[in-house]
Amino acid sequence: MIKYPNGQKFEPIKAKERKSKKSKEDISISASNRGMNLEEDINISNEWYKERQIALITKRPTPINIVKVDYSKGARIVDAYFEKQSTTDYNGVYKGRYLDFEAKNTKSKTCFPLSNIEKHQIEHLKNVILHGGIAFFIIQFQLKNEIYLLDASFVIHFYENGDRKSIPYEVFKKEGILIKQGYNPRLYYIDAVEAKYFKK
């Protein structure tokens, strides 16, 4: 039995209703596809937050190791390779406080695997906490279409303790903040930051 988000049960569609029903599905698929590019959603949300003077968050450029530059072509890079990010993808300022976070998505429905978190990133986020900054992860459960803010301390804990290299979904349900999704901003993640770190 398929349940729609509004609680309605799935019912077979009559032929003449099919077209409008299909367009609803299209919207749903479109929303799902849109959500798949978490990084793009965060970047667009950051622009929105900047324009409205709510927060200033920037993405660190991907670090690249440059091997050869052709100056005869006006400083064209002709040989280079990607380096691993030793910090996180995003940092910035909200209400004077320093914010630092990494965004990841998973296709798992039961847990967030820690295999694509680098040790350097964990060390970096430990340092952020040490210096009084706000450190967290934005984790997207793609197949559930749910995005959570989870304080970095939980990720650090699961990274450094226990055998299993993943964080159960239940931890996000219990300890995370569900990030509201919309059209603009796509992710209301600063609301989640406010709720987690600024409200008493």
Place this chain on the structure above:
Amino acid sequence: MIKYPNGQKFEPIKAKERKSKKSKEDISISASNRGMNLEEDINISNEWYKERQIALITKRPTPINIVKVDYSKGARIVDAYFEKQSTTDYNGVYKGRYLDFEAKNTKSKTCFPLSNIEKHQIEHLKNVILHGGIAFFIIQFQLKNEIYLLDASFVIHFYENGDRKSIPYEVFKKEGILIKQGYNPRLYYIDAVEAKYFKK
């Protein structure tokens, strides 16, 4: 009349003194060269501050626009070009506060020319101040071997007002904080941050 930093007047060197004098000059040149690479000095100082758990400041990688990647060579970038940094080179956290700054050097002895400051960077630093972050410039007067921290508000003021596109040296003497230089850290710039923004 040339005056040395210790206040001694320049005197012609006798032939047999010339060698030792030269080696003194070598040291001076070496120190000057070291200072010429302001970015490297800041990076090394940041490492020192991180290791001693005093502050966590990172350099944003240079943004690069990638045109072509050769995956047959293991994701080797074969065509790309440099983009202008739309923010600043450095940001980070000190005592929970957000820090953001740009570092520049000048060979002028009388002023800091604003020609190599981008409008985007000014906008970015205005935003940092708006959100309660700490925004400043680290400016090196290369020929004086002096490095100053100057609050971004002064740079913004001179950038947006007046005809001359430079900040007089006297402004740095009066409003800036002279950054102590040493071997390790090469620049005690967090001391300057502390003096300017944290001490009453």
